[in-house]
Amino acid sequence: MLIVMRDHATAEEIDHVVALLHEAGAEAHLSRGEVKTVIGVIGDREVMYSLELEGLPGVEQVIRVLKPYKLVSRDFQREDTVVEVGSATIGGGSFAVIAGPCSVESEDQVLATAKAVKAAGATILRGGAFKPRTSPYAFQGLGVDGLRLLREAADEVGLPMVTEVLDIRDAETVAEYADMLQVGARNMQNFMMLDELGRFRKPILLKRGLSATIEEVLSAAEYVLKGGNRDVVLCERGIRTFETYTRNTLDLAAVAALKSLTHLPVVVDPSHATGRRELVAPMSRAALAAGADGIMVEVHIDPEHAKCDGPQSLTPDGFEALMRELRPLASLVGARVGQEA
């Protein structure tokens, strides 16, 4: 930690900061320039993140050099974490394709979609049983019935399945049905849920919050790993910016950045990021080219009648065309797409 003092901070102000540091068990090293004094602080992560010295008399800026996370860092583990979800692999050169409907609406719909995405080469089935909706007047999902239909469809076509835990009280139930548990963007900083999921022995798909920084994504994942669950896959799904043409702004540079900062796999959700069907294929290609370990896309057999996110859902034909584009691209960047793994 570095503490930058204001120009011409007094000796009393500097001594006071140093005394507080010593009191907390940290070491302080002074470096005095003409106008500025900088205090270098040595101590452990817990101390650094419990001391809050901003706002003390004479203090201009406090810079934390130690990151708020450790276990998720490339400095802690150099080699890629590879996550197994049933028969599917995410990371380590396996480009995962997670596909399925936004929400489960009926047995026919989910089964037909599961068959279509399996046939086209998806490796994991996705679908929503509990749906977070901005308006209480929108469709909220089928709940446990949805979980059951998803499980049956997944078993029927032979794919592992991921679905969202919307309410921490449902985590056990969801885990009975799903092979992978999704934490939605709105729950990325639901720290109680992250803590809880750290105790599960199922892989976690952690979506980036709408306004979460890269550092916050990694800190959220740290909660899960600290709880004992090391199988976390991060998912970039767009951040909220001033641009309204797309639903969110897909931050593909964050994918490349995350790949250098953490050993965890990173996948991309171009459907929620853009909110527009015609942008899903180009953003899927771009995600692969940027180094992502997979994509998660919405596919619906009849998008016009979808109860949720129809405008961004691919048709089975559109999904199949996308898969045909991705395979040769993947081999160029040294990855294997979908069932070829």
Next chain:
Amino acid sequence: MLIVMRDHATAEEIDHVVALLHEAGAEAHLSRGEVKTVIGVIGDREVMYSLELEGLPGVEQVIRVLKPYKLVSRDFQREDTVVEVGSATIGGGSFAVIAGPCSVESEDQVLATAKAVKAAGATILRGGAFKPRTSPYAFQGLGVDGLRLLREAADEVGLPMVTEVLDIRDAETVAEYADMLQVGARNMQNFMMLDELGRFRKPILLKRGLSATIEEVLSAAEYVLKGGNRDVVLCERGIRTFETYTRNTLDLAAVAALKSLTHLPVVVDPSHATGRRELVAPMSRAALAAGADGIMVEVHIDPEHAKCDGPQSLTPDGFEALMRELRPLASLVGARVGQEA
């Protein structure tokens, strides 16, 4: 709902949209310009928010004219909702002052702070027992012990008390201790929690999410009212923007806007919004001048040793000075501050 078709959309495309509308039980009215056709749709809110016609062939834009909320709207109820929290009143000309430590750290700390804020004129005691922290290595709060200490301090000084429900599973427990339940910014779109709190008979303090629009704040409150709990107070606490000098960007225009859009009271949290002690007083004055129904400020008897948010906490002296500034300002804008209510 208005559906704007692309330039020179074909008759088939237009007919297809109209057919889908009829199928959903909505009426369609066509208005044809030289290059554009616009379809006006008449139907109820549930239908409007379940139809997702964006992305259909020929559709350029879909505009929802009906808001995603109803009960919270000024159109639904013209007169101000006034919320009673124990002995305190929020709204209807009563400017509430909610004050206390960011987190409860010890019996002495919370009691001394409670006495100080009561003496200076606060109307509600605040404090955190469960703390949401970005890093798992930061102090997470005292939990139920913190709730008990808060309750004891509140009773000792004779103030009602508000504290955050961080985990939906703790809601009942928190409600046993607190007079008002706070939903934090990171839980503003935790729709399961909003649903649940709609069943409580305690007032709710709903903080705006870091990247929530005004419409989303109102939709979140709608969940609580729809559940049967009409005592909701909104809280503007800064949104996330590119500016990093302040912790967040306090959006005071949103306060004035909310006051015109909803009958619910609106308070402002200048402590979390700015993250800087020296900005708390000017932003409190500005909030009052903008028409807010109260403020929520962090006060700590010893900010330098605070385990959380020390840099933005006022000292008891600073808080007393602020209260002296606010009283004459309030009378100018027709409001009563604190205990004078």
Next chain:
Amino acid sequence: MLIVMRDHATAEEIDHVVALLHEAGAEAHLSRGEVKTVIGVIGDREVMYSLELEGLPGVEQVIRVLKPYKLVSRDFQREDTVVEVGSATIGGGSFAVIAGPCSVESEDQVLATAKAVKAAGATILRGGAFKPRTSPYAFQGLGVDGLRLLREAADEVGLPMVTEVLDIRDAETVAEYADMLQVGARNMQNFMMLDELGRFRKPILLKRGLSATIEEVLSAAEYVLKGGNRDVVLCERGIRTFETYTRNTLDLAAVAALKSLTHLPVVVDPSHATGRRELVAPMSRAALAAGADGIMVEVHIDPEHAKCDGPQSLTPDGFEALMRELRPLASLVGARVGQEA
């Protein structure tokens, strides 16, 4: 400047950075922790802002402790700069009220508006002769004819006048007519214009860019002061965020922050910030309460027929009502409004 090395950076990497620093004439002080080495650098502002060491092998982060500005800083000049614009004063306890139409449309319109704002207590007349418009199909202003009409109206009612320099080639011409030259938000980082205006002997009204940080606003002002012109007034006019209900997000905390960081006066433009007439009065009151040195508001005698920004323009009656609200508020915060100065 502080250079934070990556965990376990090698001796060669550290030596290489130190060598580059010495080459540039700066001093380097090493501070070695268990895992981190931090290099403190001492040298002057020019050297610090010409060295770009980010991205060197082993370098994790470079922190510039010296600000990119000097002359505008409170550290450089403690006492408030007070700017005189003809008969009007901005700063030092004088709360300026700059009012007038968005754009000059006709002799009658500008004269009638000038009379109205003068009668209600405005201290400076504003108006646009050259208008920056997003679409080339929107009204672009009357140009030099507009300047002349503004000057005549200002003289007729006895007010100083401010108007925007949209094109650097027009600066001399604008300066012949105006008492104060405005740099619009879109030109805040038009560094050639800032350089040029540094040579003028007319006060400058510098509006914050739509996505400019507080540090960038101050750096832009530094260009003008460095050029020799010390009469700069900053103007907060809203920043661009994800919120669309208001045109921009008025950042009143930035006003209080600027007042502590710089000796220059700071005014607020609630009209452009909100884009909504009904929010202009509450945000004007809030600006005054937050410590601003003035406001700039759009007033139009017939907003419904305004060629520009009608929706956010006050009527003369609305403006007069606002002035009546501001005077008692001002005396509470120790300021004098408008003509009382």
Next chain:
Amino acid sequence: MLIVMRDHATAEEIDHVVALLHEAGAEAHLSRGEVKTVIGVIGDREVMYSLELEGLPGVEQVIRVLKPYKLVSRDFQREDTVVEVGSATIGGGSFAVIAGPCSVESEDQVLATAKAVKAAGATILRGGAFKPRTSPYAFQGLGVDGLRLLREAADEVGLPMVTEVLDIRDAETVAEYADMLQVGARNMQNFMMLDELGRFRKPILLKRGLSATIEEVLSAAEYVLKGGNRDVVLCERGIRTFETYTRNTLDLAAVAALKSLTHLPVVVDPSHATGRRELVAPMSRAALAAGADGIMVEVHIDPEHAKCDGPQSLTPDGFEALMRELRPLASLVGARVGQEA
């Protein structure tokens, strides 16, 4: 244009809006629902963008259905515009590679860099002679000497050259030296400059502003086309968001969106977008995969001693490696990279 009236707007309010529309020469069509009346307006683009009816009594929302641009639209011209810059081609399947130093520093530096980028397959040389810098204490470029050195280097290696027009007064001079004129992000809404460049007969490289929406980018380009210059290439270079790990947030979905909305070519600048050398290659690959018509990258023979943007500049070796990656990717997506055109 659609005018949505508030719930239960009065007949007087509706009549008043209709009267204003008729006065302006537009047609009004009423569509009355149970609670809402919507007024459809038919008229031309100039009328629509001069009428500002927001804020009128009873008006809730005004929606402009006609875009603020026309000539740049795919609706106006279906086939791709292909821009020739000397020997180079941008668009129509030719993937342009614009490379060179951030700023021209010396004859040796620019010539050595020009040779290196030419050898590796760049099609256009870039370099800055006039540099926009946030701080007046940073290096501002060599000016006309820089232009001359760039021209000489370009001629020596046989590449066309693009450089920025920072000051509208220098446009003629820059045009004497350069084959393509760049409008920087900070000048994207310098409408006087756009107007002026519309009169030139040199291709324009128009960079997206830091906080410009897709619609604003297109409107800015419309200024140039309206002035008579149809050779405009758009450049996505990152937008400003809350994320600080990268310098800006590269918005690749905007590239795919622009390709569908306009016939103009779109290139990507991954160097300025990310500010980090290690992200330039993955974002270049992603840009190509997303459908961009080219990239613009910074290359420096000695990034450690670069006077500007060293941290984001590729070395010649890094650039050559990138070119080797791009060629096979391009053939997969049906494009030709660099000199193969």
